[in-house]
Amino acid sequence: MNKISLIIKREYLTRVKKKSFVIMTILGPLLMAALMIVPIWLSTQDQDFQIIEVIDETGLFINQFENTKTLRFEHQFVNIEAAKDSFYNSKYTSILYITGIGKQSTAKMYYKKQPGLNTISKIESTIEDGIRNIELKEQFNISKEQLEQINPIVNVETIFRNVDGGEETKSSTISSVLGFGGAIIIYMFIFLYGVQVMRGVIEEKTSRIVEIIISSVKPFQLMLGKIVGIALVGLTQFLLWIILTGIIISIAQVALQQNIEVADTAAIEEVMKAQGAGNVDTTNMGNQIQAVIDEIPIFTLLISFLFYFLGGYLLYGALFAAIGSAVDSEADTQQFMMPITIPLIFAFVVAQTVIQNPDGSLAFWLSLFPLTSPIIMMVRIPFGVETWELLLSMFLLVLGFIGTTWVAGRIYRTGILMYGKKVNYKELWKWLFYKG
Amino acid sequence: MDILHVKRVYKNYASHTALYNISLHVPQQSIFGLLGPNGAGKTSLIRIINQITAPDKGEVYFEREILSQKHISQIGYLPEERGLYKKMGVGEQALYLAQLKGMNKNEAKVKLKKWFQKFEIENWWDKKVEELSKGMAQKVQFITTVLHEPKLLILDEPFSGFDPINTNLIKKEILELRDKGSTIIFSTHNMESVEEICDHIALINKSKKILDGKVNEIKNTYRSNSYEIIFEGNMIAFSNALWTGFEILSTTTERGRTTVKVKGTDDRMSVNLLIGALIKDVKIISVHEITPSMNDIFIQKVSEINPEDISEGGSDE
Numbered sequence: 074m075n076k077i078s079l080i081i082k083r084e085y086l087t088r089v090k091k092k093s094f095v096i097m098t099i100l101g102p103l104l105m106a107a108l109m110i111v112p113i114w115l116s117t118q119d120q121d122f123q124i125i126e127v128i129d130e131t132g133l134f135i136n137q138f139e140n141t142k143t144l145r146f147e148h149q150f151v152n153i154e155a156a157k158d159s160f161y162n163s164k165y166t167s168i169l170y171i172t173g174i175g176k177q178s179t180a181k182m183y184y185k186k187q188p189g190l191n192t193i194s195k196i197e198s199t200i201e202d203g204i205r206n207i208e209l210k211e212q213f214n215i216s217k218e219q220l221e222q223i224n225p226i227v228n229v230e231t232i233f234r235n236v237d238g239g240e241e242t243k244s245s246t247i248s249s250v251l252g253f254g255g256a257i258i259i260y261m262f263i264f265l266y267g268v269q270v271m272r273g274v275i276e277e278k279t280s281r282i283v284e285i286i287i288s289s290v291k292p293f294q295l296m297l298g299k300i301v302g303i304a305l306v307g308l309t310q311f312l313l314w315i316i317l318t319g320i321i322i323s324i325a326q327v328a329l330q331q332n333i334e335v336a337d338t339a340a341i342e343e344v345m346k347a348q349g350a351g352n353v354d355t356t357n358m359g360n361q362i363q364a365v366i367d368e369i370p371i372f373t374l375l376i377s378f379l380f381y382f383l384g385g386y387l388l389y390g391a392l393f394a395a396i397g398s399a400v401d402s403e404a405d406t407q408q409f410m411m412p413i414t415i416p417l418i419f420a421f422v423v424a425q426t427v428i429q430n431p432d433g434s435l436a437f438w439l440s441l442f443p444l445t446s447p448i449i450m451m452v453r454i455p456f457g458v459e460t461w462e463l464l465l466s467m468f469l470l471v472l473g474f475i476g477t478t479w480v481a482g483r484i485y486r487t488g489i490l491m492y493g494k495k496v497n498y499k500e501l502w503k504w505l506f507y508k509g
Numbered sequence: 510m511d512i513l514h515v516k517r518v519y520k521n522y523a524s525h526t527a528l529y530n531i532s533l534h535v536p537q538q539s540i541f542g543l544l545g546p547n548g549a550g551k552t553s554l555i556r557i558i559n560q561i562t563a564p565d566k567g568e569v570y571f572e573r574e575i576l577s578q579k580h581i582s583q584i585g586y587l588p589e590e591r592g593l594y595k596k597m598g599v600g601e602q603a604l605y606l607a608q609l610k611g612m613n614k615n616e617a618k619v620k621l622k623k624w625f626q627k628f629e630i631e632n633w634w635d636k637k638v639e640e641l642s643k644g645m646a647q648k649v650q651f652i653t654t655v656l657h658e659p660k661l662l663i664l665d666e667p668f669s670g671f672d673p674i675n676t677n678l679i680k681k682e683i684l685e686l687r688d689k690g691s692t693i694i695f696s697t698h699n700m701e702s703v704e705e706i707c708d709h710i711a712l713i714n715k716s717k718k719i720l721d722g723k724v725n726e727i728k729n730t731y732r733s734n735s736y737e738i739i740f741e742g743n744m745i746a747f748s749n750a751l752w753t754g755f756e757i758l759s760t761t762t763e764r765g766r767t768t769v770k771v772k773g774t775d776d777r778m779s780v781n782l783l784i785g786a787l788i789k790d791v792k793i794i795s796v797h798e799i800t801p802s803m804n805d806i807f808i809q810k811v812s813e814i815n816p817e818d819i820s821e822g823g824s825d826e
Contacts, residue, residue, distance in 0.1 A: 076609060079605070079608050079609060080609075083605055087594075087596070087597060276594075276595075277594075279592075280592040280594060281588070281590045281591055282591075282592045282594055284561070284586075284588040284590065284591075285586065285588060285606065285650075285653070286606075286609065287561050288559040288560075288561055288581070288584070288586040288588075289581055289606070289609040289610050290609055292561075490561070490562075492590070503523050507522075
């Protein structure tokens, strides 16, 4: 209807033109890009060359330390005191002094240039490995090679076998990341923009313009126009974020390209390890990710993401509008926020359990229940969900949306004209049954 | 012809009755005063006419048709509690409100510019509402109410928040709109302002209509048959000159002039009779009939129904 589109247009334009919107739109991608680029950039910056003078009194670690592009170990067979005396005139950035016998070995490091944590842990593990190998040999007569032979490597491959006998391999790691990522975005969107709906309603109520507007349009139209207008603001912002993040990252990639090429591949590998990407061989990892992504229902995932993204927002947006209409100021919203935030936060917390057991009964029921389904179903979809479950969940979400909008509409039309009255739940219940 | 006919309307809220069996006829091209103390039910009635709420019982007719959504563009409403979007530009906002009333954007723009010129506020167009003073915002609001040239204008306490100069400006505009064919419903609890501009009134108290009709006729009906005479001369001569059909209500003498208020004990009383009786004995400065103000009528009417309660404070709305 024409009047609703007028309202949507106003809600959309006034928000998009705000300075805060522009700032957030620019800052968001910058922050996100920074999160991805900075670690890589930092790794390329770690070019300080260190030469470590190794004085090994035990004699067990000769040539055991691995040199890298930024780190070189040189064994010197000199007295530690002599080395210390000439330290500041030498090329060495630090002295590694290993003393003691066997298990009792201790190491000290004298430096003029602080060694990195990585360097130290590398030295520690080399020494530990050395001692372990000697102990194994001495106590159990097992060589390093023998130990490696019996060291088992087992990867459990999870294969889904469907009714028709077809089999699919799935990677739960990538599914978890995708599902949880989607759920987080939906959760944030509902909260951020739901609260905007509420604020918008309170603004209209406190500025008293609402009575003028509802003498021209129905309260329900005003409410719906506001919810839809703000949804469009949110979509615009997310779209701009995705585009801008993409642009910034590709610019940064070009700028960093040369640096990355010269950079030690080991350094990048280390960064990836540090970020928890696992010990997967890098060349292999790309292929694995590709293989898993091929198996995840990308199309279903995208469509359902959009659906739950909007459905969840609309469902909660209506409730936020109802709250806004029932109070006189934002300070009074607390008591009514509880029933809305509890299912949302609950869904978010449970999502972490659902990842562990995406086909469990808790996951099943919560992914059907409209107040939790936008988050829980999002988590489940990358693991594969039966079509009927997905359709039923979507259908229930639509019903839920219609239900909350109906309830909210009735509270709203009474609430927006109610001033200076402390409203409680009993009162809200009565409003549901007032005649138009 | 009546532009608006409210027929036996009832409206109840959870805890109280807002309107009880209210019927009104608002004649075309009149200024209709809807009077009553705060909380009497005026705003409830206005909201029903604006279709913001629906009556529990009863109907409202607009030009003999049942009131419906299509009449929205023919009604202009200035609520008592008014406001605008604070962060929005004045012109932009006025355009938005006009479009919501069903006006075409370009047409609205042309008309708005005219009104802005008339009120000498052209340079406010791009200002934000929060930069305006309360009075300035009220002017903008008045314009948005009348811009779409509604057949029926409903003004709830239109003068609150205006200084005397702007009050006169708005009064002039109201009369002009009436002369151009609009009908105005003018809701207020300030009885004095009504007498000046209203043709018809309806008095509402405690959700019931207690009086309605033309202002002149009502005033005639509620004549108190009392007069005020100012004269120079002897009080004894004055008393002698009056015949027994009078009762003296009060006398005050100041610098040789005496002001006397009298009340006739029967209906034959008139200014002419008084002058005839007094002219030989005292020097008359002035004689006039004391006509009751709407306020007096209101208080009298309310106390007739409910003798112990004539205060103007009502129950909460």
